Amino acid sequence: MSDTKKFTTIVPEGQLADKWSNYKAHQKLVNPANKRRLDIIVVGTGLAGASAAASLGELGFNVLSFCIQDSPRRAHSIAAQGGINAAKNYQNDGDSVYRLFYDTIKGGDYRAREANVYRLAEVSNNIIDQCVAQGVPFAREYGGLLDNRSFGGAQVSRTFYAKGQTGQQLLLGAYSALSRQISKGSVKMHTRYEMLDVVVIEGRARGIIARNLRTGKIERFFGHAVVIATGGYGNTFFLSTNAMASNGSAAVQIYKKGAYFANPCYAQIHPTCIPVHGESQSKLTLMSESLRNDGRIWVPKKKEDAEAIRAGKLKPTDIADDDRDFYLERRYPAFGNLVPRDVASRAAKERCDAGFGVNNTGLAVYLDFKYAIERLGEATVKARYGNLFQMYEKIVDENPYKTPMMIFPAIHYTMGGIWVDYELQTSIKGLFAIGEANFSDHGANRLGASALMQGLADGYFVLPYTIQNYLADQIQVPRISTDAPEFLEALKDIDKKINKLMSIQGKRSVDSIHKELGIVMWDFVGMARTEESLKTAIEKIKAIKKEFWANVYIPGKADDLNGELEKALRLADFLEIGYLMALDGLNREESCGGHFREEYQTPDGEALRQDDKFSYVSCWKYTGDDSDPELLKEDLTYEFTERKQRNYKE
Amino acid sequence: MSKSINIKLRVWRQASPKAKGAFENYELNNVPTDSSFLEMIDMLNEQLIAERKEPVTFDHDCREGICGMCSLYINGHPHGPDQEVTTCQLHMRKFHDGETITIEPWRSRAFPVIKDLMVDRQAYDKIMQAGGYVSVNTGGVPDANAIPIAKPIADEAMDAASCIGCGACAAACKNGSAMLFVAAKVSQLALLPQGKIEAAKRAKAMVAKMDELGFGNCTNTGACAAECPKSVSLTHIARLNREYLCAKFKD
Numbered sequence: 001m002s003d004t005k006k007f008t009t010i011v012p013e014g015q016l017a018d019k020w021s022n023y024k025a026h027q028k029l030v031n032p033a034n035k036r037r038l039d040i041i042v043v044g045t046g047l048a049g050a051s052a053a054a055s056l057g058e059l060g061f062n063v064l065s066f067c068i069q070d071s072p073r074r075a076h077s078i079a080a081q082g083g084i085n086a087a088k089n090y091q092n093d094g095d096s097v098y099r100l101f102y103d104t105i106k107g108g109d110y111r112a113r114e115a116n117v118y119r120l121a122e123v124s125n126n127i128i129d130q131c132v133a134q135g136v137p138f139a140r141e142y143g144g145l146l147d148n149r150s151f152g153g154a155q156v157s158r159t160f161y162a163k164g165q166t167g168q169q170l171l172l173g174a175y176s177a178l179s180r181q182i183s184k185g186s187v188k189m190h191t192r193y194e195m196l197d198v199v200v201i202e203g204r205a206r207g208i209i210a211r212n213l214r215t216g217k218i219e220r221f222f223g224h225a226v227v228i229a230t231g232g233y234g235n236t237f238f239l240s241t242n243a244m245a246s247n248g249s250a251a252v253q254i255y256k257k258g259a260y261f262a263n264p265c266y267a268q269i270h271p272t273c274i275p276v277h278g279e280s281q282s283k284l285t286l287m288s289e290s291l292r293n294d295g296r297i298w299v300p301k302k303k304e305d306a307e308a309i310r311a312g313k314l315k316p317t318d319i320a321d322d323d324r325d326f327y328l329e330r331r332y333p334a335f336g337n338l339v340p341r342d343v344a345s346r347a348a349k350e351r352c353d354a355g356f357g358v359n360n361t362g363l364a365v366y367l368d369f370k371y372a373i374e375r376l377g378e379a380t381v382k383a384r385y386g387n388l389f390q391m392y393e394k395i396v397d398e399n400p401y402k403t404p405m406m407i408f409p410a411i412h413y414t415m416g417g418i419w420v421d422y423e424l425q426t427s428i429k430g431l432f433a434i435g436e437a438n439f440s441d442h443g444a445n446r447l448g449a450s451a452l453m454q455g456l457a458d459g460y461f462v463l464p465y466t467i468q469n470y471l472a473d474q475i476q477v478p479r480i481s482t483d484a485p486e487f488l489e490a491l492k493d494i495d496k497k498i499n500k501l502m503s504i505q506g507k508r509s510v511d512s513i514h515k516e517l518g519i520v521m522w523d524f525v526g527m528a529r530t531e532e533s534l535k536t537a538i539e540k541i542k543a544i545k546k547e548f549w550a551n552v553y554i555p556g557k558a559d560d561l562n563g564e565l566e567k568a569l570r571l572a573d574f575l576e577i578g579y580l581m582a583l584d585g586l587n588r589e590e591s592c593g594g595h596f597r598e599e600y601q602t603p604d605g606e607a608l609r610q611d612d613k614f615s616y617v618s619c620w621k622y623t624g625d626d627s628d629p630e631l632l633k634e635d636l637t638y639e640f641t642e643r644k645q646r647n648y649k650e
Numbered sequence: 651m652s653k654s655i656n657i658k659l660r661v662w663r664q665a666s667p668k669a670k671g672a673f674e675n676y677e678l679n680n681v682p683t684d685s686s687f688l689e690m691i692d693m694l695n696e697q698l699i700a701e702r703k704e705p706v707t708f709d710h711d712c713r714e715g716i717c718g719m720c721s722l723y724i725n726g727h728p729h730g731p732d733q734e735v736t737t738c739q740l741h742m743r744k745f746h747d748g749e750t751i752t753i754e755p756w757r758s759r760a761f762p763v764i765k766d767l768m769v770d771r772q773a774y775d776k777i778m779q780a781g782g783y784v785s786v787n788t789g790g791v792p793d794a795n796a797i798p799i800a801k802p803i804a805d806e807a808m809d810a811a812s813c814i815g816c817g818a819c820a821a822a823c824k825n826g827s828a829m830l831f832v833a834a835k836v837s838q839l840a841l842l843p844q845g846k847i848e849a850a851k852r853a854k855a856m857v858a859k860m861d862e863l864g865f866g867n868c869t870n871t872g873a874c875a876a877e878c879p880k881s882v883s884l885t886h887i888a889r890l891n892r893e894y895l896c897a898k899f900k901d
Contacts, residue, residue, distance in 0.1 A: 051788075054788070055787075055788040058787045058788060069711060069717070069719060070709060070719065070770070070771055070772070071718075071771065071772070071774065071775050071815065072775075073718070073775075073778075073815055074711055074712075074717040074718060074719050074815075075717075076711070076712060076717070078712065078716050078717050079712045079714055079716050079717065088794070088795075090795060126789070128794045129791045129792065129793055129794045130786075130788060130789070130791055131794075132791075132794040132797075132844065133784065133786045133791035133792070133844055134783070134784050134786060134844070135783075135784045135807075135838065135839050135842050135844045135845045137804050137805075137807040137808040137811050137838065137842065138794075138804070139804070139808075140798075140799055140800075140801045140804040140805075141801065142801050143798065144798025144799050144800055144801065144804075145795050145798055146794055146795055162808055162811075163808060163812075165716065165812060168716055168812070168814075169808075169811060172811065175778070176778065176782055176783035176784070177783060177786075177788070179775065179778045179779045179782060179783055180779070180783040180785065182775075182779050183779040183780065189775075191772065191775075214764060241714075243711040243712040243713070243717065244710055244711050244712075244713060245711050277682070277684040277685070278682050278684060278685070279682075280681075280682055280685045280689045280690075280692065280693055281685075281689065282686070282688065282689045282692055282713060283713045283714075285713075285714045286714070390734065391714070391715060391739070394715075394732070394735055394739050394741065395686075395739065395741070397684075397741070397743060460788045460789075461788070461789075464788065509696055509699045509700070511692070511696065512696070553699065553702075555699060555702065555703065555704050555705065556704050561707060561764065561765050561768075563705065563707055564699070564705060
């Protein structure tokens with residue numbers, strides 16, 4: 001490993017609760033006449049990207065927005081089901097900004113920056129106000145006020161929801177705000193475009209190169225600043241809950257231009273997904289965490305029962321209550337079925353590894369609503385989770401009102417991502433990263449209903465402030481021609497890369513290689529990692545990368561609509577990310593949140609942090625295609641919270 | 651336990667928007683019935699790639715029924731024979747061994763074909779841009795609980811808001827009308843106090859844009875609601891008509 005360097009990040013002065021106010025009071029602003037002269041590129045139209053583009057357009061900036069789908073409304077935030085957290089304390093159950101901050105820092109296993117997380121909790125309430133004003137139809141009580149539900153890692157009910165489609169409704173809210181700006185001309189929308197590189201001129205981000213997916217034409221765009229809002233890299237695993245086109249390519253492109261990639265090994269395995277059905281599986285479907293409010297998770301107590309179920313000789317409904325092991329309630333009496341995701345996932349894996357798993361594969365556990373139906377009646381359960389039950393039934397062909405659901409963990413969200421400072425600026429000036437694309441707020445594990453909160457916090461309430469502090473110095477910079485040498489150089493590199501890919505004409509389809517990478521990631525960089533497994537992964541990924549660049553086959557032409565070429569370009573970058581994930585996991589000799597190293601666990605099998613050695617953000621700096629990246633360490637100091645071993649038992 | 655079936659496929663192939671398209675026939679064996687319809691097309695494409703042929707282009711993304719990207723016309727129905735599902739949530743267990751399955755793109759004047767089974771649905775975005783929003787800027791809004799909304803009203807707005815913008819309604823309609831799509835948004839926002847203020851203006855603007863973009867008129871055949879994967883109800887069209895008439899009456 002190369003030399004390591006430690007650094008600290010500047011956060012505003014003052015007490016935790018004053019920092020963001022202090023920042024806003026002293027930051028530089030751009031006056032309305034100058035805003036019109038400044039171009040901002042926003043890549044991605046999920047919750048973070050759409051809310052940022054709309055808000056910046058409202059302020060008067062000239063915004064260029066890009067998405068790979070045919071409409072900005074289809075970004076994968078749309079699929080978030082359960083809800084969005086906020087510290088409103090409408091339930092009078094003891095919630096506060098501080099408690100939301102504390103739960104988030106603790107949930108992230110003390111690997112996030114205090115000042116960022118506090119700001120997130122602070123603006124959470126504004127988000128709910130904003131969404132209601134846009135006409136987001138949140139669930140309400142009979143008195144007409146907003147309803148809440150509980151999510152993992154919290155002892156209060158602070159989650160706002162719109163049936164099981166909260167992400168959809170929040171995204172459509174942001175999309176409608178974006179649509180309004182498009183009609184006003186302050187945002188210019190580019191659909192079916194995929195970013196291929198960032199253009200850096202004299203150390204500052206000044207534009208992007210993007211491929212028009214309809215025509216295959218490579219185009220150049222200038223911006224005084226560039227915002228990356230392209231989501232996470234969970235699809236490195238091939239099978240994940242991400243959408244098919246979700247990718248980590250923008251992150252890899254800017255990493256190769258000098259932006260640090262932070263904590264790549266922090267990936268979240270979601271405990272409640274529908275189990276894999278077979279070889280032709282293309283993606284995994286999540287069942288919302290909200291189901292753990294009323295569903296009870298169990299496996300058979302007796303191994304012979306589990307074996308009989310796997311062989312199809314027994315049904316789950318044949319197992320008596322006394323013969324069921326409600327292992328989360330048994331192991332974690334205080335939080336029960338509502339422990340954080342990483343804890344719930346590992347507990348499921350532990351039971352399945354011990355031979356108690358169900359389904360014909362042995363890779364599933366039960367999520368049972370029998371007890372909720374007895375307690376609340378079928379109508380209430382249907383009102384709360386009807387659309388999720390319908391979805392389950394369509395996919396699995398079993399009725400979850402009558403027989404327990406089967407669930408198993410799957411890759412869902414990546415806490416790691418592009419390193420950003422307090423202003424959400426990357427290590428390249430003028431280049432910002434927001435939402436899941438950055439690493440900033442969730443530490444080593446994200447709590448449920450916090451992704452929507454962070455995406456919208458960044459887009460509506462943080463970036464529109466902090467980007468002005470940067471742009472205030474840029475008002476004298478004229479629009480740079482996209483014929484500038486730096487643009488042409490970036491274009492040339494892309495042409496070279498695409499020509500190389502098209503000319504391989506090998507024997508393997510892109511998907512077949514991606515599936516191979518996915519299996520290596522799941523087996524060796526998955527829920528439980530060891531030094532040995534990570535070293536194995538590194539060697540295997542190197543071999544797959546070699547195979548890809550020697551033997552991939554891409555039909556069709558480069559200058560035409562070409563889905564296989566799109567996938568190949570993304571896979572080239574997933575191979576880089578997979579490697580980074582393994583490298584980072586190997587370096588981090590501790591267990592924390594979503595990163596579980598078997599060598600570091602408590603006698604009870606819980607994650608054991610090594611705060612004396614690893615209380616830092618791993619920032620990987622690109623050094624070239626043929627050398628390992630350099631590791632820089634952002635020191636994490638805890639001024640306002642005391643770090644503890646996470647405990648969800650009492 | 652999963653079974654496998656062998657099927658025959660008739661797939662619409664069209665190289666570009668202006669090219670003349672035609673059906674191509676394919677045979678696909680050992681398709682697991684637990685696979686989704688799109689996973690079956692993945693299998694077809696892997697087979698085509700192995701034969702050094704160009705795979706079938708089709709739109710798809712989330713594959714969990716919510717993004718609205720997938721858009722296949724299967725055996726004469728948008729999103730196929732199953733009820734209340736998008737194409738990505740249709741499963742092969744709905745088909746039998748030896749069956750011939752016909753797959754076409756959305757057929758609607760306002761949704762021109764881009765390639766094979768992929769169509770251009772920007773018209774829906776343009777209708778939204780004409781007025782499918784509440785005119786509020788970020789910040790400076792009242793507390794979320796400042797205006798109570800009766801639960802049945804909020805629930806009905808939610809039902810309208812569950813539209814995924816896939817275009818099945820216009821594709822199913824013999825007139826190529828986008829009324830159900832427009833009605834869902836107009837209705838959602840007209841029901842809520844936040845959207846009520848601009849309701850009349852919104853209804854007029856969105857209907858005018860729909861007409862301008864070449865969508866047909868609504869003749870109340872109800873095919874849209876019958877094929878809607880999210881069961882958006884025809885009552886929203888009634889509400890749109892009411893909003894629209896009131897707005898015109900006031901002019």
